[in-house]
Amino acid sequence: MTGLVLTADERLAPRSMARRLLGRPELGAVVGAAAVFVFFSVAADSFLQWSSFGTVLYASSTIGIMAVPVALLMIGGEFDLSAGVMVTSSALASSMFSFQMTANVWVGIGVSLLVTLAFGAFNGIMLVRTKLPSFIITLGTFLMLTGLNLGLTKLISGTVATKSIGDMEGFPAAHDVFASHWTVGSVDLQVTILWWFGLVAVATWVLLRTRAGNWIFAAGGNADAARAVGVPVARTKVGLYMAVAFCAWISGQHLLFSFDVVQSGEGVGNEFLYIIAAVIGGCLMTGGYGSAIGSAVGAFIFGMTNKGIVYAQWNPDWFKFFLGAMLLLATLLNVWVRRRAEATA
Amino acid sequence: MTAITDKGTGTGKAAAPLVALTDVSKSYGNVRALRDVSLEVHAGEITCVLGDNGAGKSTLIKIIAGLHPHDSGGYAVAGEQVRHASPRDALDRGIATVYQDLAVVPLMPVWRNFFLGSEPTRGRGPLRRLDVAEMRGTTHAALLRMGIDLRDVDQQIGTLSGGERQCVAIARAVHFGARVLVLDEPTAALGVKQSGMVLKYVAAARDAGLGVVLITHNPHHAYLVGDRFILLKRGTMSGSHLKRDITLDELTREMAGGSELDELTHELSRTPAAGKAAAGDPPAEDLPAATDPEKRA
Numbered sequence: 001m002t003g004l005v006l007t008a009d010e011r012l013a014p015r016s017m018a019r020r021l022l023g024r025p026e027l028g029a030v031v032g033a034a035a036v037f038v039f040f041s042v043a044a045d046s047f048l049q050w051s052s053f054g055t056v057l058y059a060s061s062t063i064g065i066m067a068v069p070v071a072l073l074m075i076g077g078e079f080d081l082s083a084g085v086m087v088t089s090s091a092l093a094s095s096m097f098s099f100q101m102t103a104n105v106w107v108g109i110g111v112s113l114l115v116t117l118a119f120g121a122f123n124g125i126m127l128v129r130t131k132l133p134s135f136i137i138t139l140g141t142f143l144m145l146t147g148l149n150l151g152l153t154k155l156i157s158g159t160v161a162t163k164s165i166g167d168m169e170g171f172p173a174a175h176d177v178f179a180s181h182w183t184v185g186s187v188d189l190q191v192t193i194l195w196w197f198g199l200v201a202v203a204t205w206v207l208l209r210t211r212a213g214n215w216i217f218a219a220g221g222n223a224d225a226a227r228a229v230g231v232p233v234a235r236t237k238v239g240l241y242m243a244v245a246f247c248a249w250i251s252g253q254h255l256l257f258s259f260d261v262v263q264s265g266e267g268v269g270n271e272f273l274y275i276i277a278a279v280i281g282g283c284l285m286t287g288g289y290g291s292a293i294g295s296a297v298g299a300f301i302f303g304m305t306n307k308g309i310v311y312a313q314w315n316p317d318w319f320k321f322f323l324g325a326m327l328l329l330a331t332l333l334n335v336w337v338r339r340r341a342e343a344t345a
Numbered sequence: 346m347t348a349i350t351d352k353g354t355g356t357g358k359a360a361a362p363l364v365a366l367t368d369v370s371k372s373y374g375n376v377r378a379l380r381d382v383s384l385e386v387h388a389g390e391i392t393c394v395l396g397d398n399g400a401g402k403s404t405l406i407k408i409i410a411g412l413h414p415h416d417s418g419g420y421a422v423a424g425e426q427v428r429h430a431s432p433r434d435a436l437d438r439g440i441a442t443v444y445q446d447l448a449v450v451p452l453m454p455v456w457r458n459f460f461l462g463s464e465p466t467r468g469r470g471p472l473r474r475l476d477v478a479e480m481r482g483t484t485h486a487a488l489l490r491m492g493i494d495l496r497d498v499d500q501q502i503g504t505l506s507g508g509e510r511q512c513v514a515i516a517r518a519v520h521f522g523a524r525v526l527v528l529d530e531p532t533a534a535l536g537v538k539q540s541g542m543v544l545k546y547v548a549a550a551r552d553a554g555l556g557v558v559l560i561t562h563n564p565h566h567a568y569l570v571g572d573r574f575i576l577l578k579r580g581t582m583s584g585s586h587l588k589r590d591i592t593l594d595e596l597t598r599e600m601a602g603g604s605e606l607d608e609l610t611h612e613l614s615r616t617p618a619a620g621k622a623a624a625g626d627p628p629a630e631d632l633p634a635a636t637d638p639e640k641r642a
Contacts, residue, residue, distance in 0.1 A: 209474045211464045214453075218461055221450035228444065229462035230433055288452045 025282030025290050028333035029297035032280060032326060036301050040308035047311045054187040060303030061196035064296050065251050066270070067277035068199045069244040071295035072207065074278050076240045077220030077287025078134040080123060082141035083244050084270030089145050090116040090245075090252025091262040092153055095162040105170040105257075113249050119145070120245025124238030146268060153264035166260035178250070179258035192254055196296070199247065203292035216240065220287025276323060277302055280330040301326060361424030362387050363525050363556040364409065364440065369418035371404050378404040380581045381418070385573065386525055386556040391547065393559045393567035395600050396577030402560050405577070406529050409558060410442035411435030422525075441523035443514040445530045451503030455495060456484040458502045459517050483520070491516040491546050508539030512546045519550055526550050527558045532566050544570050564597045576600055 040047045066083055073080055093115045098108030119141065126137045150160065157163055165171060181190045207213040215236045218226035223233050256262055279285065280301055281294025305322050364386040371379040379401045386392045396402045407413045408420070411429030420427055422438050429435045432442070449458045457480075465476045484498045493512050502510060511531045518526050528547065532540040540563075548570050551557050561567050567574060574591065576584035576599055584599050591599075 205474075209477070211466060211475065214457055214461060214464055214475065217453050217457070218450045221452045225444075225450055226461065228432055228442070230436065231462045284452075288450065 026294040026297055027282070028330050029281045029294050029301065031333075032330060033297050033301050033304070036304050036308070036326075040304060040312065044308055044312035047308055050185060050187045052307065052311060054189055056300075056303045056307045057193050058188075058190040058303075059306050060296075060300045061190065061192040062251070062254070063270075063273050063277055063302050064196040064299030065192060065199060065254075066244075066247055066274040067281070067295040067299045068196075068203045068292050069240070069247045070271075070274040071278035071281060071283050071290055071292055072203055072216060073240045073244055074275070074283040074285070075207070075220050075287060075290040076216045076237055077223065078127065078237060078240065079138060079275065080241065080244050081135065081138040081271050082119070082123065082145055083138075083248060083274055084272075085142055085145040085149060085267040086116060086119055086245060086248040087251040087255060087270065088149050088262065088264065088267035089119065090249045091256040092149055092162060092252075092264060094253060095165055095256050095262050096153070096156055098165050098168060099163050100156065103169050105165055105168050105174045108165075109174060109253060112252065113246075116245045116249040116252065117242055118245075120242040120248075121238060123244075124241035127241070128234035128237055142271070149264045149267075160264050162262045162264070164260045165256075171257070171260070174253070175257045178253040178256070195250055195254075196299075199250075200292050200296045207292055212236065212239070217288060220289075222288070273302060273323075276327050280326060282330075285331075298330075361421070363423060364558070365419070365421045365424075366409070366415075367419040367421075369405075369408060369415045369420060371408060371413065371416050378580055379408070379415075382575070382577065382582045383418075383585070384558075384575045386558055387572075388524070388556050389551055389554050390572040391551050391557040391559055391570050392573040392575065393561060393571035394575045394577060395561060395564060395567055395596070397562060397600075399579070400577040401580040402562075402577055403529070404580075406442065406527055406558075406560055409435070409440065409527050411440070436523075439522065439524035440527065441518035441521065441525070442527040443511065443518060443529065443531065445511075445533060449502045449510055449514060452501055454499045455488075455502050455505070455513060456481045456498040459484040459487070459498075459513065459520075463521060487520040488513065488516050491519065491549055493546070506539060508535050508542045511535075511543050515543075515546050515550055519553060519555065523555060525556045525558065527560070529560050530562070531559070532561060532563060540566060562600075564593065564600050568593045568596055 046052055066087065070080060070083055090112050094105070094108040094112035096108075097111045098105045101107070123134075123138055123141055126132070127134050130137070153160060153162060177191070179191065181188055183189070207216060215226065215231045215233070218231050219233045219236045227233050255266070277298035278290065278295045279298070281291065281296070281298035283290030283294065302323070305326070306319060309316055309319050309322070362385040365384075367383050368381045369379060369383070370377070370381060382401070382405060384392055384394070394402055394405060404413070408415045411432045411434050414428055414430070420429075422440070427434075427438065429438075435442070450461065453461070460480050460483075465479055466473050467476045467479075468474055481498055485495065488495050488498075491512065493509065493516065495509075502513065505513065511528075515526065515528070515531075526547075531543050531547065535543065544566060547557060547559060551570070559567060559571065568588075572588050574584070574586045574588070574596060575582060576586075586596070
């Protein structure tokens with residue numbers, strides 16, 4: 001046995017450093033982000049200005065806020081295709097409740113939180129009860145919410161947009177919380193950037209330093225093994241869907257309070273941007289591996305590409321092409337990393 | 346089975362066996378998976394359950410582990426009749442099951458796997474967090490106690506060999522106070538060296554005073570470490586022996602189905618000379634036929 005251990009150590013030692021680096025799920029995303037940054041720095045003169053930096057960060061944060069819980073959910077082994085329209089649903093619920101029932105926006109914000117969390121709970125409970133793939137269940141929720149957003153808004157407001165709530169009680173304060181911005185030097189910073197960083201920090205702490213985080217990794221990595229050692233897999237997954245809903249609520253309130261009206265058809269397709277950010281950030285489609293910081297780097301790549309193309313004065317039609325190419329590259333890198341990690345002696 | 350006398354349970358007391366199944370049966374719909382199977386597990390002993398594919402080994406393990414309740418018969422833990430509603434129930438009574446493929450989450454580090462489901466925490470309220478230093482240290486120490494010297498508990502458990510993974514799972518069960526360890530084919534799909542390693546840790550668990558149920562279809566592995574042997578065949582118990590009452594050859598023969606093995610030997614032997622050689626006759630040196638069985642062996 002001693003001999004066996006010795007040989008195992010000798011084999012391990014030289015690979016240890018490389019493996020530790022490869023073991024970081026964010027590796028691919030950081031390399032990609034650096035490449036995209038250098039690329040647009042060369043291609044677009046105004047990209048390196050401080051004012052551009054604020055714009056890029058804002059674009060990143062709007063995707064990043066949702067990419068965080070979507071990444072956690074993917075680590076837990078599931079998808080949420082309803083995440084994009086859920087943001088709009090949350091904004092609509094807040095706006096319409098405030099407008100129709102009361103004159104105070106904070107009541108609407110509270111009701112919206114409950115409604116949105118209920119959507120998340122519905123996704124989660126349907127998943128653990130029916131044991132259907134999350135792809136099917138959340139695709140169903142996605143379609144239902146899309147229809148509900150349009151149908152209810154038209155029924156109540158008569159148009160596809162909500163009435164303005166800009167003159168209601170509590171609007172300035174709510175605007176400060178969800179949609180304010182301030183200027184540092186020449187950089188215009190949106191409050192969503194703070195929300196984003198805060199969420200990344202909390203999610204990272206939960207993932208790496210709490211029991212819940214251990215359970216998320218286990219639920220996605222090997223749900224049967226986790227169940228066999230007493231991990232509450234079903235509860236963990238419902239919790240993850242509700243985390244997505246919570247962040248959809250934050251995004252929804254930002255949407256509402258930055259414009260004071262909401263277009264009911266918005267949000268469709270954004271769910272893929274969240275998933276792309278999470279995957280570029282190192283989350284495995286099969287679950288059990290990934291990080292919240294990676295999702296932030298993925299969202300930052302999204303922001304840089306989105307705005308970089310504008311600064312380079314290219315046709316923005318190319319944006320999706322870049323995004324697709326990056327998704328493929330990131331996934332290839334992740335698959336390669338996982339093969340290295342799973343290669344058993 | 347009940348007539349078998351205790352041959353020193355290690356504790357010296359004539360205590361009730363840790364686990365005793367008496368005439369347990371189980372059906373899935375109209376399939377009778379298990380009929381009247383009895384076995385005893387004593388502290389500091391290894392009870393081996395042997396059987397071919399489809400003999401009912403996995404049904405038996407699921408009953409012991411609490412995954413499925415038994416239909417009839419008795420299941421006693423330390424003399425007390427029980428009925429497990431879930432694996433958690435069995436775990437709470439000190440019965441830990443290590444499944445061949447269910448044991449670990451491959452992409453998680455060894456120390457996270459080790460404490461999965463029973464993580465120690467520090468602090469309270471929103472600051473309640475994993476006691477990472479404690480988890481790392483305890484994992485290393487617990488593995489070391491079992492004789493596994495892992496250099497890096499941070500490596501993903503999927504990077505360990507199959508044998509090492511089994512050993513971590515066993516060390517885990519021992520650490521969390523299991524009194525009975527149920528091992529589902531721990532040496533299947535392992536090489537000779539790895540199997541030896543796993544068997545060593547099984548013996549280490551036994552020496553630590555645990556009762557072990559070792560499920561296997563390999564009589565050679567079973568005979569190396571086992572104290573009691575239960576043979577299953579098509580859902581029924583075809584034999585129950587203490588180690589002192591049976592030799593490896595008898596065990597192998599009984600497991601392979603006695604007369605069926607004779608038939609197979611007959612069918613496979615190409616020449617009469619080969620048959621003789623197999624029966625133990627000294628082979629004639631210059632007969633080419635006689636070298637055949639040696640090559641095959």
